Amino acid sequence: MKPAPFRYVAARALDEALQLKAAHGEEARFLAGGQSLVPTMNFRLSQPALLIDINPLTELAGMRKCGLDRVRIGALTRYRELERDPAVAPILPLVDEALPHIAHPQIRNRTTIGGNLAHADPASEMPAIILALGGRLRAQSVKGERWIAAADFFTGALSTALEPDEMLVEVELPTAPSRSGACFMEMARRHGDFALVGVACMLRLDEDGRCGEARIGLCNAGDTPMFAAQASQSLVGGKLGAAEIGTAAALVQRDIDPPGNIHASKEFQRHLAGVLTARALAAANERARRAH
């Protein structure tokens, strides 16, 4: 099908884009990679009156270090660029491991991290990673800017804490600390499809090899990306042996509410979440010990 008529403006400056959005609110949409927005417009599931094309705003693209242990990624940074940037793997191992699972090469040539996060699909990989890592997101409008914690950003299926006049301009993530290991795993019917369930986890060991910090994020385990708080907490201070990992996996299974779909029942998704959590934790633990 074809999209309904709309007005199109290629923004020449961030200010112009923000002013248009402030003036038109919900009626207007930012056009980033277009890889989620345009399919919904083609099917007329979405009929914005105005498209504000932010692709010309190249100042919103790129990754930069921020202090010793944080990194900021501009909203218009495309997955293609992150995938080819050798700086990513050592500091953001979860992002590096997840990128090949996100859609296909042609889609990643256009997809932006800002669009992927603003779209807030519970089956998406990156929202679960941002949550697992405890990142934060910078929103900007004509009125000013604010930082939103990842934990407060995803408010429901396809909905976020962004106000109608706000643009997501940047994401800030902690870089991998020393003595840490991370692992992203997902199960999809075909490579590049949306995950039936996905798990992103990060473990940091303390001086005597016990778990100093654990963070587990999940995709497609509920109607938002999820941070598995109880399961993560259960690992801290422990040995990270099979028993501890088994307990964490069981807590994940207990605490999630998977949506179920034509490819996987709720029960199968719950089963998968447990299996993948255990495997990902074991792999992250192994990696943390090797890095030790």
Add this chain to the structure above:
Amino acid sequence: MHTETHAITVTVNGTPYRRSVEARTLLSDFLRHDLLLAGTHIGCEHGVCGACTVIFDGLAVRSCLMFAAQADGHSIVTVEGLAADRHHLHPLQQAMRDCHGLQCGYCTPGILMTMKAFLDETPAPDEARIREALSGNLCRCTGYQHIVDAVKLAADRMRG
């Protein structure tokens, strides 16, 4: 609602075109209906099948997920721009023919453009890389094996 048009200048297969397009015109429809370059096929119009893949500023993209207005000032290569002239196939086209990489041919333009961009970046790919690069293109006929063979053969020939 009023229909708004945009004046765009876009280079397709080396030829500059100046056209006026409606904001909602998809790049795929612009190529097919305005420029009469119907080699770019349309299978799904939601990014899943890959039949509409063209090369946009050097990168393989879905032309059904972009608007023609976004192409203003940019450069596109479609399947019509692949062969050097009317009498010689591009090495990828020749290899697809030699390896029986197509049956009905509906998916073929998208696969050729995906693989052109892929081989430009990865001149000596192994089979796993080829399959990964092909993962975003659906083919209902061939079972993919002969396409993979063709890409391997084309890569060998192009490296000389």
